[in-house]
Amino acid sequence: MPGGRLDNMSEITGGRCRRRRSDAERSAAAVLDAAVQVLGRHPDAKVEQVAAASGVTRQTVYAHYPSRPRLVAAVIDRITAEAVAALDAADVDSGTVTEALLRWLDVTWRLFDRYPLLRHPSVAAIEQEDSERQHAAVNERLERLIRRGQATGEFDDTLSPAWLISATIALGHAAGGEVAAGRMTTAQTAAALRHSILRLYGAREP
Amino acid sequence: MPGGRLDNMSEITGGRCRRRRSDAERSAAAVLDAAVQVLGRHPDAKVEQVAAASGVTRQTVYAHYPSRPRLVAAVIDRITAEAVAALDAADVDSGTVTEALLRWLDVTWRLFDRYPLLRHPSVAAIEQEDSERQHAAVNERLERLIRRGQATGEFDDTLSPAWLISATIALGHAAGGEVAAGRMTTAQTAAALRHSILRLYGAREP
DNA sequence: ACTGATCTTTGACAGGGTGTCTACGATAAT
DNA sequence: ATTATCGTAGACACCCTGTCAAAGATCAGT
Numbered sequence: 001m002p003g004g005r006l007d008n009m010s011e012i013t014g015g016r017c018r019r020r021r022s023d024a025e026r027s028a029a030a031v032l033d034a035a036v037q038v039l040g041r042h043p044d045a046k047v048e049q050v051a052a053a054s055g056v057t058r059q060t061v062y063a064h065y066p067s068r069p070r071l072v073a074a075v076i077d078r079i080t081a082e083a084v085a086a087l088d089a090a091d092v093d094s095g096t097v098t099e100a101l102l103r104w105l106d107v108t109w110r111l112f113d114r115y116p117l118l119r120h121p122s123v124a125a126i127e128q129e130d131s132e133r134q135h136a137a138v139n140e141r142l143e144r145l146i147r148r149g150q151a152t153g154e155f156d157d158t159l160s161p162a163w164l165i166s167a168t169i170a171l172g173h174a175a176g177g178e179v180a181a182g183r184m185t186t187a188q189t190a191a192a193l194r195h196s197i198l199r200l201y202g203a204r205e206p
Numbered sequence: 207m208p209g210g211r212l213d214n215m216s217e218i219t220g221g222r223c224r225r226r227r228s229d230a231e232r233s234a235a236a237v238l239d240a241a242v243q244v245l246g247r248h249p250d251a252k253v254e255q256v257a258a259a260s261g262v263t264r265q266t267v268y269a270h271y272p273s274r275p276r277l278v279a280a281v282i283d284r285i286t287a288e289a290v291a292a293l294d295a296a297d298v299d300s301g302t303v304t305e306a307l308l309r310w311l312d313v314t315w316r317l318f319d320r321y322p323l324l325r326h327p328s329v330a331a332i333e334q335e336d337s338e339r340q341h342a343a344v345n346e347r348l349e350r351l352i353r354r355g356q357a358t359g360e361f362d363d364t365l366s367p368a369w370l371i372s373a374t375i376a377l378g379h380a381a382g383g384e385v386a387a388g389r390m391t392t393a394q395t396a397a398a399l400r401h402s403i404l405r406l407y408g409a410r411e412p
Numbered sequence: 413a414c415t416g417a418t419c420t421t422t423g424a425c426a427g428g429g430t431g432t433c434t435a436c437g438a439t440a441a442t
Numbered sequence: 443a444t445t446a447t448c449g450t451a452g453a454c455a456c457c458c459t460g461t462c463a464a465a466g467a468t469c470a471g472t
Contacts, residue, residue, distance in 0.1 A: 048458085063420080068458095120327075166383065166384055169380070170376040171376055174373050178372055192366070192369045199408060200405055228439095229448065230449090
């Protein structure tokens with residue numbers, strides 16, 4: 001009986017409940033993996049296609065993820081985790097603030113490129129409202145960066161960090177749109193984005 | 207027989223065809239008026255609700271606008287016309303470039319406020335791709351502004367006008383999102399937006 | 413290995429929205 | 443007054459989402 005599984009999870013995993021079956025975990029993982037690929041690249045894909053890609057039935061998908069939006073949320077969470085790992089690997093918290101900012105941009109820009117889902121309207125919407133998510137981990141690093149730069153004096157501190165974060169993401173969306181529409185090359189756009197954001201932050205150096 | 211109407215339009219309007227009936231025109235206008243109000247404020251409204259608001263049946267709506275997306279497009283076109291009129295009234299082509307830019311921002315910001323549809327994901331998407339529309343009339347005025355400013359030297363000319371337009375719209379969306387999410391007041395956001403865009407354009411004056 | 417609970421599959425179903433089609437009555441054009 | 447056009451009403455197919463129940467397959471515990 002699909003759906004009743006999550007109830008057990010809320011328990012302390014102890015007590016009289018049998019532990020979760022191994023194939024269930026495998027299925028859930030397979031679904032998520034497939035969803036990352038399918039939905040990540042084709043944000044309008046239907047649940048059926050995700051199921052097919054993961055070698056499972058549609059109902060099984062619903063067994064592990066109660067609704068399509070929550071499946072998308074799970075995908076976003078996973079991509080976010082990937083982003084956090086990449087950001088930590090890129091060492092965004094050290095070096096010149098400007099350099100660190102450019103590294104941050106590089107990492108996130110790559111992800112935007114790999115997962116069109118991130119540029120998708122429906123997700124872009126929940127990204128703004130639902131910013132109290134684990135997703136915030138990526139923004140958090142940017143916020144630290146901005147605060148550090150404003151404290152140092154490398155960045156102007158007239159504009160609030162919160163707004164600068166929103167603005168940064170918005171510019172990223174715009175840049176992705178230009179590339180997707182074929183109006184600019186990836187290189188041009190990346191350069192324009194870097195330049196724009198440095199200006200926006202009031203970075204000291206032409 | 208609804209639906210066959212548009213076929214006649216493609217004719218040369220001459221020949222043996224009777225001219226369009228007056229109530230048809232009134233219906234189409236009523237539907238569009240209602241759609242501007244309903245869809246403009248509640249972008250997720252269904253065709254049924256638009257029909258109800260215009261005092262017509264759902265099928266009649268489809269008689270004049272073959273699909274929901276094309277109805278939305280018609281709404282956007284009308285709002286755009288409104289915007290163009292407002293921009294012309296605001297005299298965006300004269301005075302200091304910076305002042306003119308601020309007037310442009312003021313006008314468009316007001317429209318963003320009045321019609322949440324403009325901030326809606328689905329529309330924001332087609333706004334980027336389908337920029338070869340009459341919609342371009344608004345951007346055109348901004349482009350003239352930017353070119354003039356860059357020629358004068360009031361604006362930096364490193365970034366291309368096309369990119370600056372996209373960036374401007376993106377920042378507008380971000381600003382609207384902040385207000386909608388209740389994280390900033392309208393006044394704060396408007397100020398931040400003005401400041402951000404002046405910086406982005408490389409305007410000479412703090 | 414055996415038992416029993418859990419998981420997957422299969423099939424069917426309801427709900428909501430879009431878009432189409434038909435027949436019929438109402439209305440405007442000539 | 444005639445006739446083509448238009449609106450209405452009802453029904454319908456389609457697609458996608460989400461749910462439910464029955465039956466079989468699989469894993470966990472003893």
